[in-house]
Amino acid sequence: MVELDFTKLDGLVPAVVQDAATGEVLMVAFMNPEAWERTLATGEAHYFSRSRNQLWHKGGTSGHVQKVKEIYIDCDNDTVLLKVEQVGGAACHTGMRSCFYRKLEGDKLVEVGERVFDPKEVYGK
Amino acid sequence: MVELDFTKLDGLVPAVVQDAATGEVLMVAFMNPEAWERTLATGEAHYFSRSRNQLWHKGGTSGHVQKVKEIYIDCDNDTVLLKVEQVGGAACHTGMRSCFYRKLEGDKLVEVGERVFDPKEVYGK
Numbered sequence: 699m700v701e702l703d704f705t706k707l708d709g710l711v712p713a714v715v716q717d718a719a720t721g722e723v724l725m726v727a728f729m730n731p732e733a734w735e736r737t738l739a740t741g742e743a744h745y746f747s748r749s750r751n752q753l754w755h756k757g758g759t760s761g762h763v764q765k766v767k768e769i770y771i772d773c774d775n776d777t778v779l780l781k782v783e784q785v786g787g788a789a790c791h792t793g794m795r796s797c798f799y800r801k802l803e804g805d806k807l808v809e810v811g812e813r814v815f816d817p818k819e820v821y822g823k
Numbered sequence: 824m825v826e827l828d829f830t831k832l833d834g835l836v837p838a839v840v841q842d843a844a845t846g847e848v849l850m851v852a853f854m855n856p857e858a859w860e861r862t863l864a865t866g867e868a869h870y871f872s873r874s875r876n877q878l879w880h881k882g883g884t885s886g887h888v889q890k891v892k893e894i895y896i897d898c899d900n901d902t903v904l905l906k907v908e909q910v911g912g913a914a915c916h917t918g919m920r921s922c923f924y925r926k927l928e929g930d931k932l933v934e935v936g937e938r939v940f941d942p943k944e945v946y947g948k
Contacts (some may be wrong), residue, residue, distance in 0.1 A: 700932055706873065707829060711852055712837050720847035724835055726902045748831065770923035773915050777851045779923045790898050798895035798904045807825055807896060 699738065703776040704731060710746060711776050715789065718767040718781035724789035725797040727756070729778060741766050743780055760820050762786035788814035791821075824863065828901040829856060835871060836901050840914065843892040843906035848913035850922040852881070854903060866891050868905055885945050887911035913939035916946070 702711050710728040717724055727745035729737070732753055736744035744762035747754035757763035764782040771778060790797040790811075799811025827836050835853040842849055852870035854862070857878055861869040868889035872879035889907040894904060913935035915922040915936075924936025 699930055700927060707832065714848055716837050716848060723839055723841060723904055726839060726851075726897065746914065769927040770935075772851065772926065773917050773919070773923050773924070774922075777922070779848055792898050794898070795871060797897040797899075797902070799898070800896050802825060802894040802896065805824055810895075814884040 699735070700771065701775070702729075702731075702734060702771070702778070703774065706776050711778055712750075713743070713745065713778040713780055715764065715780050717741065718783055722796055723798055724782070724784060724795070727754075734778070736765060737780075738769075743782060755813055757785060760786065762788065762820075764789070786815065791817060793817045793820070824860070825857060825896060826900070827854075827896070827903070829855075829897065831901050835873075836903055838868075838870065838903040838905055840868065840889065840905050840907055843908055847921055848923055849907070849909060849920070852879075858886070859903070862891060862894075862905075868907060882910060885911065887913065887945075911940065916942060918942045918945070 704711055709730050710725040713727050713729050715724045730746040733744040733746045743756045743766055745754045763785050766780050766782055788795050793813050793815040794811040795814050796811055800807040801810045829836055834855050836851050840849045855871040858869040858871045868881045868891055870879045877946040888910050891905050891907055913920050918938050918940040919936040920939050921936055925932040926935045939947050
């Protein structure tokens, strides 16, 4: 297995997630060694949830998994780039296609992204 | 100024850098508050170098700066997406266009990226 350098962020590496079809950057999450191994073994993106402090199978509850199509490693072995098919069309828990749905215009943030679902309908209240 | 959440990574936020013209992900770096402010003030990407432990004006020495065309902030205010024009054509210190020039094929890494310059000619020996 390809070894990543998990030493720089206390056992984590950032993972950039890009839509395999459009190139849109959907989100950034973090992987620990277990998340990396589970991603390679299953072909579905796994991360380490810093807020819940545990392995996170993205979409494991909602069904909105990320099917990994391609994996790239950066020059320092400390960052991963996943090109994925985002099942359900939205990577963000807000229901937006991408977590980067706000653009800086001058000194203001303007919502520019596309809403795919209503989070209340997917996650409940 | 838009406030980012620098608390989750000991004063840093990840910055994903994407080619504004092609959508290719070029690199991931980190910003501290000073790097964020300098990026906004100058329109050229500034990061915090974790290896040198100091502010890093990307391309400040080589001239291969990143002209920031668009800035997006993620849903949690803890990650930045820059769309840039990469002067010189290569973001990676190896001379490759992108730092993500190695693709995972099975359990092997295959070099797939495009080399733009010879690092020995740009940085010396």
